[in-house]
């Protein structure tokens with residue numbers, strides 16, 4: 001059994017017109033192995049954040065369920081930690097205190113010295129040494145998100161859920177923090193599920209990229225394997241022979257759906273609704 005299984009999950013919300021319900025996405029089924037980094041891309045409104053919130057236990061699925069390590073995961077828990085794009089830091093607490101609060105709740109049996117050593121290690125990993133005693137108001141967006149990432153990684157959750165964590169950060173800083181994220185992930189090998197709109201970011205970070213059709217009634221139509229060896233950096237990724245193939249494939253998918261809306265028009269999708277597997281390494285495109 002997969003470490004994290006999203007099992008035939010559909011989500012309906014009340015129709016804004018007041019008449020009945022609208023299906024946001026249908027029958028999302030994904031199996032994620034321990035330590036995998038999986039990203040989801042799709043046009044605005046297809047339900048990416050809703051799916052992430054269902055995994056986090058912040059939303060309930062209308063149909064189907066989420067199984068983590070053999071158990072149904074319903075409701076939030078410290079085994080699944082979310083990093084939001086708006087940082088969600090405690091404004092009255094310092095950098096150190098924001099991270100220490102999370103560490104203390106995850107490891108209540110630890111001494112103050114253990115908590116302090118752990119927090120200090122993660123502050124160093126995200127390059128915030130020297131900023132320990134600053135409050136969020138005194139930090140740039142990039143620094144705030146470094147705190148958010150350090151806080152999430154420091155509690156070593158079973159699953160890290162990243163909802164467009166770099167959306168509010170300028171492009172240059174984003175590149176630096178993406179590389180810090182890679183370093184933390186290389187050390188921890190957490191299982192990560194990330195929502196992004198940034199194709200290059202997805203290729204740099206992911207083992208697999210899920211492509212969603214447009215909502216309503218969105219589907220996970222394709223699962224693209226990123227067949228680029230790790231460790232990766234931005235330089236090695238763009239020089240890799242598969243990089244442009246993967247990038248073009250994803251961009252063509254997104255352009256097709258921008259033009260034609262929610263219906264998946266290539267004829268590839270399997271009868272069962274399973275996503276099409278796209279793997280340039282083996283030069284295969286197959287359903288299942």
Ligand SMILES: Nc1ncnc2c1ncn2[C@@H]1O[C@H](COP(=O)(O)OP(=O)(O)OP(=O)(O)O)[C@@H](O)[C@H]1O
Pocket residue numbers: 013014024042043044045046047048049050051215
């Ligand atoms: N609590 C809610 N009640 C009603 N409708 C909702 C609720 N949350 C989300 N929706 C609707 O569900 C759809 C999917 O929203 P969601 O935020 O998951 O999309 P998304 O793909 O993450 O979009 P974006 O890329 O713009 O962040 C949208 O049409 C949104 O308006």
